[in-house]
Ligand code: BDR
């Protein structure tokens with residue numbers, strides 16, 4: 001018998017997006033991950049653009065057999081906050097990208113999620129790196145699928161301050177009601193918030209390692225970081241951009257990369273100024289049972305070695 005653990009089956013629900021793009025590449029390349037589908041949502045751009053971007057990224061990665069399905073155009077409450085002010089007009093501005101070499105599925109994101117869950121012999125992990133609307137809709141529409149889901153790991157929220165508003169992170173602000181559904185689902189939920197992802201900075205040294213790769217994929221990643229970095233400088237005065245979304249996939253690949261804390265997490269759905277803010281009870285002030293595992297500390301050297309080695313291996317395939 002081999003000691004190699006079986007790859008983790010995942011559905012990646014995303015809004016690419018420069019950092020979503022790196023998360024997709026990591027999921028495609030890692031032998032620890034079995035990427036069963038990519039589903040898309042509004043968020044960094046319209047869902048139409050996000051779907052086109054997902055197809056283009058998978059084309060660039062040579063992963064044209066990965067099913068892609070288009071999801072929500074707006075939140076459960078019918079709003080559509082977009083993050084083009086960070087990711088550009090296309091949602092993935094910067095380098096030239098190939099046209100998609102394949103088409104998205106005729107199924108909706110939720111229908112494809114259901115199909116993947118139904119067909120899987122083992123529970124599937126859902127990784128969400130955009131507004132979590134599709135996942136909430138799946139849980140509401142298909143409660144019979146709950147025991148087919150191993151875990152929901154999402155990038156969003158924070159134990160501290162926000163980015164889209166002073167207190168709310170973009171993904172949770174874009175659909176607080178959807179996150180409320182996920183947090184109340186009773187499923188294992190892991191939250192990778194800004195408090196963690198701001199430790200995952202694409203420093204000049206990281207970008208130089210991308211640019212030094214001897215293939216177009218590495219150089220494309222370097223140019224993505226250039227565009228993303230200029231937005232982070234202009235909007236938030238960051239010297240280097242935090243590469244949020246791949247932290248979720250990396251946490252599945254390397255369970256020792258992040259330290260976690262189990263605690264009660266709520267999301268504000270009503271505040272005048274705080275809608276979309278996550279309330280993370282690190283000191284058990286509410287004395288409520290934990291409903292999430294919250295990412296606290298990242299090993300950045302180990303993170304970047306994993307991400308950069310994966311990009312390099314994929315580019316050399
Ligand atoms: C999140 O919002 C988007 O800008 C990123 O893709 C990430 O998912 C960070 O707040």
Ligand code: CA
Pocket residue numbers: 014015016017019020043044129130245
């Ligand atoms: Ca994202």
